[in-house]
Amino acid sequence: MEIKDSLNRKCVCFLTRNTKTEAISQLVDLLKTCGKIDDVESIKEKLLYREKLMSTGIGLGLGIPHIRTEMVTEPVMAVGICKEGISDYDSIDNKPVWVVLLIIAGKDQHRQYIKLMSQAVTLLKEPGMIETLKNSTTSEEIYKIFAG
Amino acid sequence: MSEFLGEIISGVSLQHLNILFLLGLALFGGTIGGQLFQKLRIPQVVGYIAIGILIGESGFKIVNQDTIQALQPFNYFALGLIGFMVGGELKKEVLAKYGKQFVTILLFEGITPFLLVTVFVGVIGTFLFKDWKLAWSLGLLLGAIASATDPATTTQVIREYKTRGPLTKILIGIVALDDGLALLLFVLASSIAGSLTGKHQMTLWMKLLHTLYEIGGSVLVGVITGWILKKIVTKYAERGRLLAYSIGTVLLVTGLSIVLKIELLLAAMTAGIILINSRSRKGKILFDLVEQFTPPIYVLFFVLIGAKLNISHLSGVSLAIVGVYLVGTLSGKTIGSHFGGIISKAPATVRKYLPFGLFSQAGVAIGLSILAAQYFPGDIGNTLVIVITATTFITQLIGPYCCKVALTKADEVGLDITEEDIIAQSKAKDVMDPNIPLINENQTLPQVLSKFSETDNLFYPVIDEENRLLGVITIENIKDAFSSFELGSLILAHDLMEPVTSVTHPETPLFDVKEAIDRQALEFIPVVSEDNMVLGIIETRNLQRQISSRILELRKQADMLG
Numbered sequence: 001m002e003i004k005d006s007l008n009r010k011c012v013c014f015l016t017r018n019t020k021t022e023a024i025s026q027l028v029d030l031l032k033t034c035g036k037i038d039d040v041e042s043i044k045e046k047l048l049y050r051e052k053l054m055s056t057g058i059g060l061g062l063g064i065p066h067i068r069t070e071m072v073t074e075p076v077m078a079v080g081i082c083k084e085g086i087s088d089y090d091s092i093d094n095k096p097v098w099v100v101l102l103i104i105a106g107k108d109q110h111r112q113y114i115k116l117m118s119q120a121v122t123l124l125k126e127p128g129m130i131e132t133l134k135n136s137t138t139s140e141e142i143y144k145i146f147a148g
Numbered sequence: 149m150s151e152f153l154g155e156i157i158s159g160v161s162l163q164h165l166n167i168l169f170l171l172g173l174a175l176f177g178g179t180i181g182g183q184l185f186q187k188l189r190i191p192q193v194v195g196y197i198a199i200g201i202l203i204g205e206s207g208f209k210i211v212n213q214d215t216i217q218a219l220q221p222f223n224y225f226a227l228g229l230i231g232f233m234v235g236g237e238l239k240k241e242v243l244a245k246y247g248k249q250f251v252t253i254l255l256f257e258g259i260t261p262f263l264l265v266t267v268f269v270g271v272i273g274t275f276l277f278k279d280w281k282l283a284w285s286l287g288l289l290l291g292a293i294a295s296a297t298d299p300a301t302t303t304q305v306i307r308e309y310k311t312r313g314p315l316t317k318i319l320i321g322i323v324a325l326d327d328g329l330a331l332l333l334f335v336l337a338s339s340i341a342g343s344l345t346g347k348h349q350m351t352l353w354m355k356l357l358h359t360l361y362e363i364g365g366s367v368l369v370g371v372i373t374g375w376i377l378k379k380i381v382t383k384y385a386e387r388g389r390l391l392a393y394s395i396g397t398v399l400l401v402t403g404l405s406i407v408l409k410i411e412l413l414l415a416a417m418t419a420g421i422i423l424i425n426s427r428s429r430k431g432k433i434l435f436d437l438v439e440q441f442t443p444p445i446y447v448l449f450f451v452l453i454g455a456k457l458n459i460s461h462l463s464g465v466s467l468a469i470v471g472v473y474l475v476g477t478l479s480g481k482t483i484g485s486h487f488g489g490i491i492s493k494a495p496a497t498v499r500k501y502l503p504f505g506l507f508s509q510a511g512v513a514i515g516l517s518i519l520a521a522q523y524f525p526g527d528i529g530n531t532l533v534i535v536i537t538a539t540t541f542i543t544q545l546i547g548p549y550c551c552k553v554a555l556t557k558a559d560e561v562g563l564d565i566t567e568e569d570i571i572a573q574s575k576a577k578d579v580m581d582p583n584i585p586l587i588n589e590n591q592t593l594p595q596v597l598s599k600f601s602e603t604d605n606l607f608y609p610v611i612d613e614e615n616r617l618l619g620v621i622t623i624e625n626i627k628d629a630f631s632s633f634e635l636g637s638l639i640l641a642h643d644l645m646e647p648v649t650s651v652t653h654p655e656t657p658l659f660d661v662k663e664a665i666d667r668q669a670l671e672f673i674p675v676v677s678e679d680n681m682v683l684g685i686i687e688t689r690n691l692q693r694q695i696s697s698r699i700l701e702l703r704k705q706a707d708m709l710g
Contacts, residue, residue, distance in 0.1 A: 050640075050642060050643070053589060053590040053640055053642055054590050054592070054637065054640055056638060058636070058637070058638050064638060066638075066643065067643075068643065092637065107647070110624075110625055110628060110644075111628045113643075114628045114629055114635070114639070115628070117635055117638060117639070118635060121635060121638065
């Protein structure tokens with residue numbers, strides 16, 4: 001299971017809002033538009049509950065909201081770039097988040113879930129990666145970075 | 149309509165109740181009686197017999213002599229099963245360990261009541277009957293019968309109270325063997341009585357030869373059928389088939405014993421001994437299967453015993469003989485088994501409490517009294533039958549209780565517990581691990597891994613802030629996360645946990661818990677309170693280990709008794 005198998009090029013966007021809740025909400029709506037999920041409200045609720053437990057802002061301008069749910073059968077991802085930076089993300093380094101990578105996996109897709117997160121963290125922690133993504137001008141450009 | 153109902157009701161009377169209905173009534177009533185007596189801490193078997201007395205000849209006469217006669221084959225079958233199960237207790241190791249004690253105690257506990265009852269009845273009967281020949285003949289015959297102990301009630305008490313230890317082993321050995329001794333003493337007694345009364349039908353040697361045929365024939369039939377069953381069971385594993393062959397064998401042994409006029413208890417017991425001492429482990433499985441089949445048979449058997457007892461013809465003289473017989477038997481059993489125990493160096497609990505386990509008399513005693521009545525028709529025969537019926541009535545009511553007291557005092561009660569018993573007696577709270585490490589849903593992967601490394605559990609309940617169960621993390625869940633340590637605080641217990649498919653509560657019977665575990669092939673089941681707070685967890689692998697170690701612990705306790 002690679003990132004490219006779970007990320008549809010249509011599920012990449014530039015975020016128009018700069019709060020954590022709105023950013024997550026926009027990415028969930030995008031997944032709905034792409035036909036990847038149905039119950040938008042329930043998924044938003046679960047993602048925000050997870051954020052309440054502990055923020056997924058892992059520093060370096062990166063946020064990876066994620067859940068497992070019976071509402072999907074295959075892992076799905078969405079990427080959003082916020083040029084202004086999300087300052088209320090509550091990252092561990094207290095810095096704004098520029099790149100938000102949303103991962104939703106099936107209830108029993110434990111292994112794929114961990115693997116996708118691991119791959120994403122390895123990729124995004126490459127030196128200069130966040131800067132490259134921040135400076136991207138099209139969603140296709142962003143997609144190619146993730147899809148390899 | 150009313151005409152139709154009237155016709156139906158007018159056609160119904162106690163005499164018209166069919167056998168199946170009566171069997172149902174006996175089984176239902178007997179079981180209820182057993183439960184009532186159990187609540188009074190009296191062995192259930194007394195309850196079965198009491199219900200029998202209530203519905204039988206001495207009570208409401210719902211079950212009459214004709215019905216009892218019609219059900220006689222059923223009684224034989226029950227006796228066959230009892231003999232077979234007693235044989236199943238006599239393993240080589242038991243015979244080797246307790247063999248000497250069996251024989252010594254048997255001789256003393258059998259011969260002492262024989263002598264005491266003979267002398268007591270002989271002396272007092274001489275005054276009562278004004279005929280010393282009649283009195284001493286009656287004394288000899290009653291003395292011989294006094295040596296027999298009822299294996300049915302004794303084994304039933306042992307079974308009900310799950311006893312294990314030296315007293316249990318010796319009791320089983322004695323009740324298994326003393327019928328043989330009673331037969332020999334009866335032959336001797338009836339020969340002397342025949343000489344005294346001038347009613348010689350057979351010479352002593354002929355009678356001894358006859359007894360030898362009965363005992364030898366029984367052993368031979370038992371050996372052959374036991375050997376055949378042993379050969380059969382090695383070929384099959386299917387439980388239903390094994391049970392059918394076993395019951396078939398018991399029926400064959402019983403039927404053959406009746407046809408050949410040999411001792412059916414001894415024959416069935418020998419078959420049981422042969423089977424339990426075969427090398428195949430299936431012997432034990434087979435006895436467990438038959439044991440599960442026996443409860444309704446035993447209930448009916450004891451209800452019918454009670455129904456058969458008729459003491460309405462008891463006269464003053466007979467009543468006096470009943471008293472003398474009881475004193476002689478009980479004191480004879482007490483003195484004999486005590487000295488037998490001392491001489492054979494039996495453990496202290498055996499010497500002290502064995503006599504109380506030997507008070508019951510039934511089938512063999514009644515059988516011998518009927519035989520004696522045929523040999524000695526008239527005063528001796530009639531008195532003998534009424535005395536044995538009355539004393540059986542009394543000993544069947546007090547014998548099981550005394551037996552229970554003896555086994556309780558010897559600390560052997562509850563030591564022969566099986567896996568099924570433990571499951572039936574326990575609740576979820578008895579077997580759960582209450583010290584299970586709990587993981588909060590917001591604990592990070594490194595914190596979860598550190599918890600896993602501290603304990604050897606395979607399943608960790610995940611809880612919310614209020615300790616309510618949310619899910620569980622298994623070793624399987626965490627395996628993939630080991631190689632992804634870089635994810636650090638990005639992964640929480642919340643992300644790793646699995647939903648819980650089944651929970652149980654502390655008061656849930658373990659039987660239901662086990663059933664849920666087996667049905668859903670669960671590896672664990674969390675125990676939660678009504679408001680879903682985690683109280684513990686039951687891991688299937690630990691549950692099995694816990695039950696086995698409890699059984700081993702009880703067996704060790706029993707072995708330490710002697």
